[in-house]
Amino acid sequence: MFTSFNFPKESEINALNRIKIKLGLNDGNKDELLTVLFDDASNLVCTYINSDVLPNKLSWMAEEIAIKRFRRIGAEGIKSKQIDVIQKTFDENILSEYIVALDKYIKENSNKLRLF
Numbered sequence: 001m002f003t004s005f006n007f008p009k010e011s012e013i014n015a016l017n018r019i020k021i022k023l024g025l026n027d028g029n030k031d032e033l034l035t036v037l038f039d040d041a042s043n044l045v046c047t048y049i050n051s052d053v054l055p056n057k058l059s060w061m062a063e064e065i066a067i068k069r070f071r072r073i074g075a076e077g078i079k080s081k082q083i084d085v086i087q088k089t090f091d092e093n094i095l096s097e098y099i100v101a102l103d104k105y106i107k108e109n110s111n112k113l114r115l116f
Contacts, residue, residue, distance in 0.1 A: 019063050023070065034066060041065035048095060048102050049109075058105060061098050068094060 013021075019034050020026070041062040042054040049055075054062060095102070 015059060015063055019066055019070075022063070022067055030070075034070065037066040037069045038062060041069065044095065045098075045102070049106055055105070055109075058102075061101065065094055065098075 015038050016031060016035055019038060020030075023034075025034075042059075044065065045058055045062050046052065046054055049058070
């Protein structure tokens, strides 16, 4: 028998809750910090694409950047970290892996007028 699920629409789950789900957090202890990290990540993306508002299409990117910054707390300024035989190298430019997608977004949306 096939069971149908009524999942909430993506827009019904706000960014904070999406970040908490991705991090596996169930309580509200980190909500304030995660909100600040998401706001900072949103501003970073908006600055790169020269927009005053984070487009819904790029919200996932701000969430991912916020998660990366959350996971790096306590390791700020460290370029690489080794635990036993596992080594992690941190990219200094947190946007570097998103540049191609951001440039593509800019190119696809460059013909739209920007209203102030």
